[in-house]
Amino acid sequence: MLRDAGYDNAHAAFARQLNHAGRAHGTWRYDAASVYWWLRGRRPERRVQATMADVLGRRLGRPVAIVELGFTAAHVAAHVPYPVSCSDAIESAERLWTTLTKQSSSPTNGTFDSAQALQAAIAWRYDRPDKPVSRNGRQPVTTAEVQSLYALADHFTDLDRRHGGGSPRARALMADFLVRQVAPMLHGAYTGSVGRELMRAAATLSGQLAFMCYDAGDHAIAQHHLTIALRLAKAADDRLYGAHLLANLATQAVFLGHAQDAARLAEAAIDGADRAPAAVRARLYTAVASAYGRSGERRACQTALARAERDLDRASAHASPRWAAYFSPAHFAGTALKCLSDLRLYTQALRYAPDAIALAGRNARTLALHTALVATTHARAGDIDASCCWGREAARRATDVHSARVKHRVSELIAALSPRQALPQVNELLVAFGTTPPPN
Structure with missing residues (x-):
């Protein structure tokens, strides 16, 4: 409807019209970023929807019903119950993997459900541990077979970091492997010790596929997938990996704007990790x-950053689980840069820029994310020349990965630079991104 009304490349103009039309309801400060999130499933209040329908109706020359805007359909929540038992988790995992092999060519219509995420966190933290996980199926499962799953998980993780999770083919390939190879093993015959290791491997694979889907939008x-992986980690009695999955769920919630719920999820992860390695x-x-950075809670955010930095200084590769090896000073620096930028402490944020881009070449997606973030932070700090310099590097790196998150970072950079589009270097960069900025 935005396209039909002439707002396809003028989201900021549409937001201004909406703010003007809704002035009777108070002062609205919607902008192009607001439109971005509405198009991706976030639902505004009913009165905002009604005003939106009026604005579009005037532009289209016909009455527009609220239902035509699509928010009702887009708000259908994902059905993500936390499985009660390990057997339920295995059945749910197989159904989910099978579904994904058929739907990988296009995203589903569901949205993130914060209430379900919090329920899963509570169940993971406080439900009693499972009894030893054993099974008497047809196919015997050996320790060597389970260990081979970790090698494949490493392979898919490497593909994800190098190329992004946005490739439907890569996700379909992984889902097909889970259906054909892992599901029969979960239904096989194994002892309690092998069973726990199998649950841990299945949780690792499902958690990796979850991250790829998140990166794809x-x-x-x-x-x-994260909910299923969390339940499998519980069955494996692996509290550390469960906490990591819960932190990933919090990260997704932050990305989607559910900052307060994300804080609860992340705090639950720390509480559940108990005596975790540094x-x-x-x-x-x-x-x-x-x-906390996203919600604007400065003191809590800076306290958490200080604790993370202190623990990172104490970290030992020998004392850490294998999946934690990825987390480097560069990853921490990228988070600190984003947090302080969210708090509008741009000078402090940019002190982390050199470390944030000191990543190994296999982290192509993270390099693209961090580079675009540095460019955006410079733009928000008012240093347009530096922003354009980093923006050109971000444009180059963004072409190497398929990632909805990278596209979002680029859109934030474009929004930050658009008010200065009259400058030649800004206009050149916007053209490089293939974007025609909305009129002021």
């Missing part, structure tokens, strides 16, 4: 900091 499916604590505290 398929948030309902990502949440469902590297794990550092990763968890960055999730806490991200949530």
Whole structure:
């Protein structure tokens, strides 16, 4: 409807018209970023929807019903119940993986459900541990077979970091592997010790697929995979990996604007991790900091960042689980940069810029995310020349990955630079991004 009304490339203009039309309801300060989130499933209040329908109706020359805007359909929540038992988790996982093999070509219509996420966190934290996980199926499962799953998880993780999770083919390939190879193993015959290791491996694979779906912008499916992975980690009695998954759920909630719920999820992860190694604590505290930074709680955010940095300094590779090895000083610096930028402490934020881009080449997506973030922070700080310099680098790196999150970071950069589009260097960069900025 925005396209038909002539607002396809003028989201800021549409937001201004909406603010003007809604002045009877108070002072609205919607902007192009607001429109971005509405198009991705966030639902405004009913009165905002009614005003939106009026604005579009005047532009289209016909009455527009609220139902035509699509918010009712877009708000259908993902059905992501936390499985009661390990057997339920196995059945749910197989159904979900099978569904994804058929739907990987396009995102689902569901949205992230904060209430379900919090319920899953409570159940994971406080439900009693499972009894030893054993099974008497047809296919015997050995320790060596389970260990081979970790090698494949590493392979998919490497693909994700190098190319992004936005490739439907990569997600379909992983889902097909889970259906054909992992599901039969979960239904097989194994002892309690092998069973726990199998649940841990299945949780690792499901958690990786969840992150790929999140990076692709398929948030309902990502949440469902994280919920299943959380339950499998519970069955494996792996509290540390469960806390990591819960922190990933918090990270997704932050990205989607559910900052307060994200803080609860991240705090629950820290509480549930108990006596975690320093590297794990550092990763968890960055999730806490991200949530508080997004919600504008400066003191809580800076406290969490300080704890994360202190724990990272104490981290030992020998004492950390294998999945925590990825978390480096560069990852922490990227989080600190984002948090302080969210708090509008741009000078402090940019002190972390050099460390944030000191990543290994295999982290192509993170490099693209951090580079675009540095450019955006410079723009918000008023240094347009530096922003354009980093923006050109971000444009180059963004072409190497398929990631909805990278596209979002680029859109934030474009929004930050658009008010200065009359400057030649800004206009050149916007053209490089293939974007025609909205009129002021």
